[in-house]
Amino acid sequence: MTIADTSDPYVFAPAPVPTLPIRGTSKLFPVHRIYCVGRNFADHAVEMGHDPDREPPFFFQKNPDTLVLSGRDFPYPPASRDVHHEIELVVALSKGGQDIAPEAAMEHVFGYAVGLDMTRRDLQGEAKRMGRPWETGKAFEASAPCTAIVPASDVGDIAAGAIELRVNGQLRQSGDLNQMIWKIPDMIAHLSGLFELRAGDLIFSGTPAGVGAVARGDELVGTVAGVGELRTRVV
Numbered sequence: 001m002t003i004a005d006t007s008d009p010y011v012f013a014p015a016p017v018p019t020l021p022i023r024g025t026s027k028l029f030p031v032h033r034i035y036c037v038g039r040n041f042a043d044h045a046v047e048m049g050h051d052p053d054r055e056p057p058f059f060f061q062k063n064p065d066t067l068v069l070s071g072r073d074f075p076y077p078p079a080s081r082d083v084h085h086e087i088e089l090v091v092a093l094s095k096g097g098q099d100i101a102p103e104a105a106m107e108h109v110f111g112y113a114v115g116l117d118m119t120r121r122d123l124q125g126e127a128k129r130m131g132r133p134w135e136t137g138k139a140f141e142a143s144a145p146c147t148a149i150v151p152a153s154d155v156g157d158i159a160a161g162a163i164e165l166r167v168n169g170q171l172r173q174s175g176d177l178n179q180m181i182w183k184i185p186d187m188i189a190h191l192s193g194l195f196e197l198r199a200g201d202l203i204f205s206g207t208p209a210g211v212g213a214v215a216r217g218d219e220l221v222g223t224v225a226g227v228g229e230l231r232t233r234v235v
């Protein structure tokens, strides 16, 4: 006979809570969910073969444990020969809710970060053709490199500003946040009509044109004006 240990309810140790550092404090940002906006820049929608005037942006998710902090390596994932970079502004929420009005949306924002929505484009393309979900293309291990979060009060106006990605020093993606089809209040309002948002949610807000394949050894440097710089090396 064994005596139950009531001090620990789990059959094995639970996975740690995914977190991001916050610039200017030693406290951590505990991540709840990662939402991503698809085709939020018209020029990227066009390069992917879609008409942004006919199809509005939409959402998908990545798992929170796919985050990799900027400065760490990005391990080239298995089962793909066409892994693409997508540089994105990340919006971090400190307050949740449902059916949030656009006018009230910015009160829910804790801060911003620079992220990469790394994508197995070949698997995503196959999923699109077959009418299947996108997880294999989007939610693989280490698919969400991200910087520390910068508090919104330190960033100020985020409605415009350059968003860029360089690979081995060469400019590959270049856009401006003012080109986003759904601005930050719109994406929070739309998202909160579909899901109950929570403190700790991250929103990867979409990528400008110029997405392309990475190879082992590539050095990726992404910037969003006023937010920061993300660095990772493909290994």
Ligand code: MN
Residues within 6 Å of the ligand: 036, 037, 038, 086, 088, 117, 204, 206, 207
């Ligand atoms: Mn994306």
